[in-house]
Amino acid sequence: MSEQRRITFPHMGPYWVGFKHIGVESGAEVIVPPPITRRTIELGARYSPEFVCVPFKYTLGSLIEGIERGANVAIQACGGCRFSYYAEVQDAILRDMGYEVEFISLQGGGNLLEVMMDFKRKVTPERPLPLIARTFLRAFRMGEAIDEVTGRVRRDLAFEAEPGALKRIEAQFLRDLDATTTPRQVAEVRRAALDALNRTELRRPERPLRVLVVGELYVVMEPYTSSRIEDELSANGIEVHRPLDLTTLIRHSIAYRTHVPKMVAGAAPYLTTHIGAEGTESVARTLAAIRDGFDGVVHLKPFGCMPEVSAMAALQRISREHTFPILFVSCDAQSAEAGMRTRVEAFADMLRIREAGVLYA
Amino acid sequence: MTDLTVGIPRSLFFHAEGPLVCAFLEALGVSLVVSPPTDRRIFERGVSLAVDETCLPVKIHLGHVDALKDRVDAVLVPRYGVLKPSEGEMCVKLWGIHDVTRNVFPELRTISYDVDLVYGGESETRALTRLGRELGASGSAARTALARARKDSAASRSEAASRQERELAERNGSPAVLVAGHTYILDDELMGAPVLRLLQRQGVAVARSDRLPDLHGLRKRALDFSPGLKWAYNREQVGAIMEMRERVDGIVVLLSFPCGPDSLVAELVQRKIRDVPVCVIVLDELTASGGLQTRIESFCDIVKMRGTRSAGVLQ
Numbered sequence: 001m002s003e004q005r006r007i008t009f010p011h012m013g014p015y016w017v018g019f020k021h022i023g024v025e026s027g028a029e030v031i032v033p034p035p036i037t038r039r040t041i042e043l044g045a046r047y048s049p050e051f052v053c054v055p056f057k058y059t060l061g062s063l064i065e066g067i068e069r070g071a072n073v074a075i076q077a078c079g080g081c082r083f084s085y086y087a088e089v090q091d092a093i094l095r096d097m098g099y100e101v102e103f104i105s106l107q108g109g110g111n112l113l114e115v116m117m118d119f120k121r122k123v124t125p126e127r128p129l130p131l132i133a134r135t136f137l138r139a140f141r142m143g144e145a146i147d148e149v150t151g152r153v154r155r156d157l158a159f160e161a162e163p164g165a166l167k168r169i170e171a172q173f174l175r176d177l178d179a180t181t182t183p184r185q186v187a188e189v190r191r192a193a194l195d196a197l198n199r200t201e202l203r204r205p206e207r208p209l210r211v212l213v214v215g216e217l218y219v220v221m222e223p224y225t226s227s228r229i230e231d232e233l234s235a236n237g238i239e240v241h242r243p244l245d246l247t248t249l250i251r252h253s254i255a256y257r258t259h260v261p262k263m264v265a266g267a268a269p270y271l272t273t274h275i276g277a278e279g280t281e282s283v284a285r286t287l288a289a290i291r292d293g294f295d296g297v298v299h300l301k302p303f304g305c306m307p308e309v310s311a312m313a314a315l316q317r318i319s320r321e322h323t324f325p326i327l328f329v330s331c332d333a334q335s336a337e338a339g340m341r342t343r344v345e346a347f348a349d350m351l352r353i354r355e356a357g358v359l360y361a
Numbered sequence: 362m363t364d365l366t367v368g369i370p371r372s373l374f375f376h377a378e379g380p381l382v383c384a385f386l387e388a389l390g391v392s393l394v395v396s397p398p399t400d401r402r403i404f405e406r407g408v409s410l411a412v413d414e415t416c417l418p419v420k421i422h423l424g425h426v427d428a429l430k431d432r433v434d435a436v437l438v439p440r441y442g443v444l445k446p447s448e449g450e451m452c453v454k455l456w457g458i459h460d461v462t463r464n465v466f467p468e469l470r471t472i473s474y475d476v477d478l479v480y481g482g483e484s485e486t487r488a489l490t491r492l493g494r495e496l497g498a499s500g501s502a503a504r505t506a507l508a509r510a511r512k513d514s515a516a517s518r519s520e521a522a523s524r525q526e527r528e529l530a531e532r533n534g535s536p537a538v539l540v541a542g543h544t545y546i547l548d549d550e551l552m553g554a555p556v557l558r559l560l561q562r563q564g565v566a567v568a569r570s571d572r573l574p575d576l577h578g579l580r581k582r583a584l585d586f587s588p589g590l591k592w593a594y595n596r597e598q599v600g601a602i603m604e605m606r607e608r609v610d611g612i613v614v615l616l617s618f619p620c621g622p623d624s625l626v627a628e629l630v631q632r633k634i635r636d637v638p639v640c641v642i643v644l645d646e647l648t649a650s651g652g653l654q655t656r657i658e659s660f661c662d663i664v665k666m667r668g669t670r671s672a673g674v675l676q
Contacts, residue, residue, distance in 0.1 A: 049624050049625060049627070049628040050624070051618060051619040051620075051624045051643075052624040052625055052628070053621065053624075056625075078589075080453075081453050081621070082621050082622070082624075082625060084589065084591060085589055085590065085591070085622075085625050086625075087589065088587060088588070088589045088590075088629065089625045089628055089629050092628075092629055092632045092633065093628075093632070096632055105589070107589075260480055260481075261481065264481065270460070270463075270464060271457075271460045272459065272460055272463070272473075273440055273442070273456065273457075273459065273460060273475060273477075273480065273481060273482070274442070274456060274480040274481065275453065275456050275457030275460055275461075276453025276456045276457060277453065279453070279457065303414060303619070304414045304416075304619035304621065305414075306416075306452065306453045306454045306457075306621045307453045307456075307457065309412050309414050309415055309454075310453070310454060310456075310457030310458075310460065310461050311457075312412045313412060313457075313460070313461040313464040313465055314460065314461075314464045316412070316464070317464045317467060330414065
């Protein structure tokens with residue numbers, strides 16, 4: 001091949017650090033697409049099928065923005081449900097748009113080990129497998145660091161004494177992580193960020209309101225898609241927890257033969273079988289949240305998301321039978337921050353009224 | 362044998378797999394009640410019961426269950442999930458349809474069988490045999506009845522395919538249109554039937570994607586067009602398009618809003634089929650018959666013009 005390969009990939013929350021690392025380590029030049037903005041989704045929506053789920057539109061827009069910055073190789077992963085079919089259609093769309101890019105779809109149904117094998121086959125066939133395995137493992141460690149640090153920030157954000165302190169630490173952490181080249185450095189950066197978080201002054205009430213966020217993987221992990229609903233919850237004084245992050249998802253996908261039955265059992269009696277992707281998990285986690293004394297659940301999904309719409313039938317019944325507050329949010333290409341703020345405020349007010357035991361008959 | 366009266370909703374799996382299942386249960390002596398063809402009432406009940414973003418066929422399914430629920434002891438809602446790799450898998454909406462039905466009708470008794478080779482189910486043979494035993498038949502009676510029902514439903518399927526083939530062969534120069542769509546849409550009185558009738562009224566010969574001889578072969582053949590396509594019904598449709606694209610003068614892709622698999626497959630078909638006119642019709646709750654008629658008329662005009670032009674070239 002004469003031309004240097006310049007790889008791009010779709011943006012998803014803070015995980016670009018790990019994705020970039022994999023590309024760089026494999027010897028390619030990596031073009032990190034800009035963060036998701038209004039322009040990304042406008043681009044994506046313009047060239048996407050009308051009622052495809054919205055992560056398709058976001059990731060297409062993100063790939064286009066990477067290609068505009070000079071990438072000539074687009075990498076898209078594949079997962080469950082419609083996600084397994086994104087790559088083929090996005091490839092056809094980019095081709096029809098006139099972009100001359102090599103489109104690589106990493107197969108493996110979300111199973112990291114198979115994705116890695118496919119990466120070797122399609123991107124760096126000349127590199128020995130142990131080297132690639134080491135790169136992927138290091139990227140996975142980066143993902144774990146990201147998940148631990150952002151998870152802490154998510155939980156504590158509502159209570160920081162000095163506004164902006166935690167997000168500053170998170171941003172610094174991602175910059176430092178991006179500069180690491182060895183596993184030891186990853187561990188150091190992670191430690192430093194956690195220390196900084198531990199030193200930050202928090203004013204946590206004795207019993208804060210606690211909300212669990214569940215739903216489809218892309219919209220829970222890319223904050224732009226939900227108009228940063230987790231930050232909005234924090235702004236309303238709520239402690240936010242979210243069981244699904246990228247490394248957890250990867251672990252589940254490797255162990256799906258035990259994980260899925262566990263989730264189906266956890267979703268009983270509302271579900272008897274697996275309803276696809278994270279749908280079963282959304283139901284099981286909601287039931288667990290009720291048992292664990294959470295004050296409410298926020299359910300996020302792309303408009304028309306098949307498994308999560310099925311989950312909603314169960315979640316609506318759970319909400320009714322357990323008198324448990326669930327905020328249902330459908331993310332599409334037109335989400336507006338002001339509308340989201342109002343909905344979250346109303347939800348927070350309702351949780352507080354409920355907590356105070358005030359009931360309007 | 363059980364003295365339950367079992368309700369069969371005329372929706373979703375009923376249209377493609379129903380002939381087999383009904384023949385099987387009837388052979389076992391189970392008394393069945395099939396809901397009537399979809400009408401406005403069923404449709405409106407379904408729309409009011411479903412989550413807004415549910416696809417139209419699932420909404421209609423819930424309407425059918427509602428129409429049955431006071432007349433029967435239990436309603437049969439099968440689940441089909443992941444099939445053999447050569448067959449593909451069902452849309453995840455259909456993976457969840459039994460549980461969705463249970464949650465929308467918590468008081469209703471449902472019975473089900475689960476065909477899935479990855480997530481907890483079993484093969485169709487085992488699943489139906491188990492269902493037969495649950496309804497009080499012996500294992501051997503169930504196996505005999507199933508073999509019998511398979512033979513009968515295969516025979517009627519192949520008869521429908523030959524009839525379609527004959528009609529195509531004897532159409533006397535009038536243009537032919539392939540309608541690609543899920544059987545549960547094409548067979549539905551409110552969704553597919555009006556479209557098929559409008560096409561026939563335009564004087565074109567209509568071939569249906571689900572009335573070709575070897576649907577299993579089509580499921581494999583579709584992979585030449587789209588290697589990553591995993592949904593079984595979509596594979597049949599794409600396979601049918603590959604099989605028929607040179608024999609027809611136009612292709613109508615009929616889908617419903619907001620169908621997940623079709624949203625992608627229809628896009629790919631439109632982008633990759635350039636030699637035959639393709640018309641994608643999206644049915645939703647608000648489909649107005651006037652608009653539908655205009656679209657079909659103008660599409661048929663294109664098809665007919667194209668037919669005469671190519672005939673001219675041939676001369």
